[in-house]
Amino acid sequence: MELGPYILLASLEGAVTAAVLALTAVGLSLVFGVMRVVNIAHGEFFMLGAVIAWYVAQSFGGHPALGFALALVVAPLFVGVIAVVADMTILKRIEYDPERTIVATIGLLYMIQQLTLMTYGPEARPVEAPFNQRIALPWFEFGDNGLEFYYPWGLSTTSYKLAVIGAAAAVLAGVWVLMTRSRAGLLMRATQADREMALAFGIPVERVYALVFGMGAGLAAFAAVLIVPIQQAHYLMGADPLLLSFIVVIIGGLGSLPGTVLAAVLIGLSDGIISVFFSPTLAKILATLLVGLVLVFRPQGLFGTRSA
Amino acid sequence: MSETGRIIGLHLGLLALLFALQFVLPAYHHGNLARIMVLASYAIGYNILFGYTGLLSLGHALFFAAGMYGLSLTIQHAGFTAAPALLTGLIVGAAVSAALALLALRTAGVAFMIVTLMFAQAGYLTILYFAEYTRGDEGFVIQAAQRVLWGFDLSQPTNRYFAAFILFATCLLVSLTLVRTPFGRTLIAIRENEERVRMLGYNTFAHKLAAMIISGTISASAGAAYGLLFGYAGASFASVQYSIFPLLWVLLGGAGTVLGPFVGTLFMFYLIDLSSGITTAYMLIAGVTLVVLTLFAPQGLVGELRRRVWRWLP
Numbered sequence: 204m205e206l207g208p209y210i211l212l213a214s215l216e217g218a219v220t221a222a223v224l225a226l227t228a229v230g231l232s233l234v235f236g237v238m239r240v241v242n243i244a245h246g247e248f249f250m251l252g253a254v255i256a257w258y259v260a261q262s263f264g265g266h267p268a269l270g271f272a273l274a275l276v277v278a279p280l281f282v283g284v285i286a287v288v289a290d291m292t293i294l295k296r297i298e299y300d301p302e303r304t305i306v307a308t309i310g311l312l313y314m315i316q317q318l319t320l321m322t323y324g325p326e327a328r329p330v331e332a333p334f335n336q337r338i339a340l341p342w343f344e345f346g347d348n349g350l351e352f353y354y355p356w357g358l359s360t361t362s363y364k365l366a367v368i369g370a371a372a373a374v375l376a377g378v379w380v381l382m383t384r385s386r387a388g389l390l391m392r393a394t395q396a397d398r399e400m401a402l403a404f405g406i407p408v409e410r411v412y413a414l415v416f417g418m419g420a421g422l423a424a425f426a427a428v429l430i431v432p433i434q435q436a437h438y439l440m441g442a443d444p445l446l447l448s449f450i451v452v453i454i455g456g457l458g459s460l461p462g463t464v465l466a467a468v469l470i471g472l473s474d475g476i477i478s479v480f481f482s483p484t485l486a487k488i489l490a491t492l493l494v495g496l497v498l499v500f501r502p503q504g505l506f507g508t509r510s511a
Numbered sequence: 512m513s514e515t516g517r518i519i520g521l522h523l524g525l526l527a528l529l530f531a532l533q534f535v536l537p538a539y540h541h542g543n544l545a546r547i548m549v550l551a552s553y554a555i556g557y558n559i560l561f562g563y564t565g566l567l568s569l570g571h572a573l574f575f576a577a578g579m580y581g582l583s584l585t586i587q588h589a590g591f592t593a594a595p596a597l598l599t600g601l602i603v604g605a606a607v608s609a610a611l612a613l614l615a616l617r618t619a620g621v622a623f624m625i626v627t628l629m630f631a632q633a634g635y636l637t638i639l640y641f642a643e644y645t646r647g648d649e650g651f652v653i654q655a656a657q658r659v660l661w662g663f664d665l666s667q668p669t670n671r672y673f674a675a676f677i678l679f680a681t682c683l684l685v686s687l688t689l690v691r692t693p694f695g696r697t698l699i700a701i702r703e704n705e706e707r708v709r710m711l712g713y714n715t716f717a718h719k720l721a722a723m724i725i726s727g728t729i730s731a732s733a734g735a736a737y738g739l740l741f742g743y744a745g746a747s748f749a750s751v752q753y754s755i756f757p758l759l760w761v762l763l764g765g766a767g768t769v770l771g772p773f774v775g776t777l778f779m780f781y782l783i784d785l786s787s788g789i790t791t792a793y794m795l796i797a798g799v800t801l802v803v804l805t806l807f808a809p810q811g812l813v814g815e816l817r818r819r820v821w822r823w824l825p
Contacts, residue, residue: 241621297805301621302567306762307805309755313798321792446632449625488636495629498622499614 208342212360213476215340219364219433221471222371223426225464227444228451229378230422232463235452237395237415240299243308245423246445247315248286252278252424253330253436254323260330268333271432278428279421286420290413299412312441319438332432336362367429374425375464382460391415423448446487447474450494514823521824522687522769526680533672545672547773547780548679549737550756554764554772555682556729557757562766563690564722565702569624569754570611570631571730576638576749577607578731580645583653583744588644593659597735604731605724607634612723616716628751635749650745658739671740678736679773682729687769689725690825698722702767730757759797762804765811769825774813 231245256274263270289311297303339359382388393401394411402408423444427436434440447470455466470490477486529548533541553575560566581603585591591599615626639647663670689695700708701715709715738744747753757772764775779800783793808815817824 241625293802293806302624303805303809305567305569305621305624306758307802310798310801310805313794313801315798317792317795317798321795449629453625482640484636484640488633488640491629491633491636495614495626495633498626498629499617502618502622 208340210476211340211342214472215360215364217472217474217476218468219367219430219471220474221468222368223430224444224447224451224471225375225467226371226426226429227423228448228455228463228467229375229460230419230426231448232452232455232460233378233391233415233422234419236459237391238299238412240294240301240304241308242416242419243305243445244289244311244315245419245448246441246443247312248282248420248441249423249427249444250319250436250438250441251282251285251315252427253431253434253440254319254438255281255424256428256431257323257328257330257436267331271330271333271428274330274428275425279424282424283417283421287413287417290416294416295409295412316438316441323436323438325438327435327437329435330431332361332363334362334366335432338362338365363432367433370429371426374422378422379460387414446491450490453494453498517823518687518825522683525770525773526676526683529676529679533669533676538668541668541672543780543784545668545675545740547776548675549733549740550760550780551773551776552679552682552736553730553733554757554760554776555686556726556731556733558726558761558766558768558772559686559689559698559729560723560726561758562761562768562771563695563702564698564719564726565705566719566723567624567758568615568627568723569751569758570615570627570629570634571727571757572749572751572753573611573627573631573634574604574608574727574730575734575737575753576634576746577727578604578734578736579738579744579748580638581731582735583651583738584644586653587651593739594661597739600735600738601728601732604734605728608724608727608731609720612720612727616719616723628754631749631754632751635746635751638746638749645744645746648746650743650747653738653742653744658742666742674736674740678732682732683769683773685729687825690769694718694721699767759801761811762809763800763811765814765817768811768813768817771811771813775811778812 227245227249230248231242234240234242234245255278256271259274259277260267260270263273293307293311294304297307337359338361339354341354380388382391390401390406390411391414393404393406394408398408401411426444427440451466451470452463454470455462455464474486474490477489481489529544532544536544553571556574557568557571560568560571578600581600582596585596585599586593611627611630615623615630618626638645645651658664658666663674690699697708697713697718700713701718705715734748737748760775760779761772762775763779764773765771779797782796782800786796787793804811810818813824
């Protein structure tokens with residue numbers, strides 16, 4: 204294959220990464236924005252989503268599409284409930300102190316990981332995609348006969364991957380509408396702007412916090428269900444999404460939703476394209492260093508206006 | 512007895528007890544205690560930054576690994592003997608902690624945690640990337656013949672225990688002395704209220720920088736000693752887990768207490784050791800311990816002891 208089709212293929216793969224990453228990172232960003240706490244267990248909520256999707260798909264006979272559709276609803280709800288319980292039993296009791304929350308969510312991370320290992324086991328298990336047609340993509344060339352279209356070998360995507368991008372975009376639009384147009388979103392934004400003042404105006408801040416924490420975890424779980432037919436469910440799969448979401452949230456500006464989505468697309472696409480040319484380890488080294496340096500020299504993020 | 516007398520008596524008493532224990536302990540616990548003393552030295556280093564200066568770092572594995580690889584790589588590839596390799600480990604550890612401090616201390620709070628986490632992660636990935644020299648996750652063994660320090664073969668259990676004891680005693684006494692000097696008092700003041708300390712005319716940045724370099728160098732000495740005493744260096748010592756362990760030990764024992772790191776390490780080590788007879792899920796125990804600690808005993812074991820009984824504990 205020539206370079207052109209290669210890059211097209213890489214950016215298509217990158218777009219799938221970006222879509223899933225955007226969902227996960229928006230969940231993390233929402234929690235950080237409204238509650239001002241960093242949730243280290245976010246990657247484990249992602250992993251739980253994938254594992255629950257496998258259980259649902261496994262226990263539900265019939266057409267794979269039905270089991271998958273059910274998983275899309277059940278997994279985020281289930282994970283959301285776990286997160287709400289964690290919020291009410293742990294985070295509320297330590298009064299959302301930023302540093303103690305980090306320690307407590309590290310503890311939560313270990314617990315979830317180990318419990319998954321003990322029940323689900325160390326195997327990576329696939330979930331069948333609901334539909335999976337291969338779509339060959341054309342490429343053009345200026346040959347002797349002028350502009351020609353042809354189908355290079357290996358340049359293809361699947362209908363499922365395109366659906367992932369579509370579904371992610373739809374959910375993100377939904378989150379946007381929820382935050383800007385609904386009453387619940389108004390309460391969340393009010394709490395984000397000034398917790399004390401919101402409390403004084405009778406907003407049930409603790410319930411808003413529980414809801415936001417659950418929603419953030421649910422978004423991560425939803426992203427995981429989307430990716431699990433492509434990636435397989437494994438009990439250690441939460442580490443990479445956590446790191447990448449961190450990178451995205453920090454580059455996009457802490458707590459800014461449009462910035463987060465923009466950064467996810469940027470990171471997802473460049474990750475796809477960079478890993479064509481460099482080794483993945485080197486790409487990760489550069490990315491972690493970039494995040495560290497951005498936080499040191501531009502704490503408000505590349506697109507943000509407010510500092511951490 | 513005066514307060515100073517009591518403090519010195521307590522700490523020297525602990526050291527005397529640890530020294531005497533090597534003659535009575537069975538082989539298994541003898542080996543464990545040597546390991547605990549090295550890891551407790553790591554925790555003591557962590558405690559200086561976290562417990563006394565109030566800076567929560569999630570990247571101390573970088574310093575531990577800097578010491579470990581500073582020692583083991585020079586032995587393995589440059590043909591150093593143990594003493595200069597140990598010194599190299601310390602120098603590398605000091606240099607790495609100074610470099611990270613200069614960057615990370617520009618931030619505070621949550622940003623400080625994430626910056627240290629990110630740079631430590633970059634360090635871990637770098638070790639994996641140069642797998643040709645470091646052998647990545649698999650790690651490499653330092654041969655017993657290369658672990659002879661000033662004529663003492665450190666692969667022998669008795670010598671190993673004694674070396675671990677000397678390291679631990681040094682770190683403990685350094686830490687005890689440090690927190691009783693005006694410098695240490697200023698660190699505690701920074702932890703309590705940095706703005707006020709700055710207003711009183713202290714250079715808080717210089718104090719935090721020095722605290723981070725001391726903390727990093729002690730951690731690096733523990734890392735180098737671990738490589739030398741137990742003959743192995745691997746990338747897992749640089750992973751996030753090894754940044755979280757000292758946090759866990761210090762929190763458990765009591766942040767901002769001199770004895771806390773040792774008590775926490777001892778407790779956690781035997782908690783995992785005893786429970787691994789029943790279950791393999793030691794990470795679950797670590798997780799539950801972390802959550803329970805943040806909820807019920809933010810002061811830790813020694814911290815609670817100080818709050819309730821011995822108010823004079825440093």
